[in-house]
Amino acid sequence: MARPLVAQINLAALAANLGRAREKAPGAQVLAVVKANAYGHGLARVLPALERADGLALVELEAALALRDAHYSRRILLLEGFFDERELLDIARARLAVVVHDEAQVAMLERAVLPRPLEVFVKVNTGMNRLGLAPRDVARACERLGGSPSVAALRLMTHFARADEDDGLAEPLAVFDDACRNLPYPRSLANSAGVFRYAEVGGDIVRPGIMLYGATPFAYDTAEMLGLRPVMTLHSEIIAVQRLEADQTVGYGGAFTASRPTRVGVIACGYADGYPRHAPNGTPVLVCGRRTRLVGRVSMDMITCDLGDVPEARVGSPVVLWGEGLPVDDVAAAASTVGYELLCALAPRVRVVTTRVGRIDLPL
Numbered sequence: 001m002a003r004p005l006v007a008q009i010n011l012a013a014l015a016a017n018l019g020r021a022r023e024k025a026p027g028a029q030v031l032a033v034v035k036a037n038a039y040g041h042g043l044a045r046v047l048p049a050l051e052r053a054d055g056l057a058l059v060e061l062e063a064a065l066a067l068r069d070a071h072y073s074r075r076i077l078l079l080e081g082f083f084d085e086r087e088l089l090d091i092a093r094a095r096l097a098v099v100v101h102d103e104a105q106v107a108m109l110e111r112a113v114l115p116r117p118l119e120v121f122v123k124v125n126t127g128m129n130r131l132g133l134a135p136r137d138v139a140r141a142c143e144r145l146g147g148s149p150s151v152a153a154l155r156l157m158t159h160f161a162r163a164d165e166d167d168g169l170a171e172p173l174a175v176f177d178d179a180c181r182n183l184p185y186p187r188s189l190a191n192s193a194g195v196f197r198y199a200e201v202g203g204d205i206v207r208p209g210i211m212l213y214g215a216t217p218f219a220y221d222t223a224e225m226l227g228l229r230p231v232m233t234l235h236s237e238i239i240a241v242q243r244l245e246a247d248q249t250v251g252y253g254g255a256f257t258a259s260r261p262t263r264v265g266v267i268a269c270g271y272a273d274g275y276p277r278h279a280p281n282g283t284p285v286l287v288c289g290r291r292t293r294l295v296g297r298v299s300m301d302m303i304t305c306d307l308g309d310v311p312e313a314r315v316g317s318p319v320v321l322w323g324e325g326l327p328v329d330d331v332a333a334a335a336s337t338v339g340y341e342l343l344c345a346l347a348p349r350v351r352v353v354t355t356r357v358g359r360i361d362l363p364l
């Protein structure tokens, strides 16, 4: 018997979530965001479920080149563009589209001599204040890029700082519209939160990420309310059962003290698997399909949970850490983080299986 921790990746759910993005942003092209190894799901593994996307967007050049080597033929956008002039040759050969977010990148493109010109997304800083040209510099940058033989086509884009908040769109949209007035290029504005608010945000090309993986981009609307299905379910089993007397503790530091006799289940999953170490007592866990709670500190290879409400639980009982039956967003909220971080952090040592229509395929 292998260690029972397995991440199950449901490709049918991913395809359905992509369909949801299309439904929400009718008429827009969809670039599925697959940075960070498809948010921890495995880029090569999820590719078949993204067949109906118009292209992919990511940050890592090596992964983009690998997609071309694997004969992925649609659009691939590098969301942070390039970092060094020397990357441009590979980028052009692989027909990658790039974000240009500062003057230095504009100058590199002007100097470059490329085998074929690039599709360029000019990024406007609308208040995120990480990457992006200042609004007043956008028209001039477009003029320079439009005149460069390195550039085949221009697009305008921005990334919102607060697309998930009710009042988070009006101001940056006004800044964007003002910066891009009279620039006749297609526009790309929406991440997942923006896709769900497409009526307000608009744009010709959308860039959904987290929604594809079935987690919510919002603090209050759950994935279920948004019509999203979990893609990753992290399964494990109870590998030992302990009976604590009142006043006994469990795990490192004695972070949980039983107030009465308590059955505690030991689960094969710890922070070396990507489970958040700072998840406190009370973080939800599903045992035998029932919601119970983490007790004691998360350790490298194990966590411990209260079996008081799951009398049928024993060694070998099934556990879900997140996914089907327990939204990753609930676990994330208990651990003061977001679903994004938990999914992205799935560790390489976790075995992964892929399901298509309810069937478990061989691990990829």
Ligand SMILES: *Cc1c(COP(=O)(O)O)cnc(C)c1O
Pocket: 033, 035, 079, 159, 190, 191, 192, 193, 207, 208, 209, 210, 211, 217
């Ligand atoms: C990560 C990213 C996205 C996707 O964001 P989600 O919130 O996961 O939908 C879109 N655009 C850019 C520029 C990004 O970096």
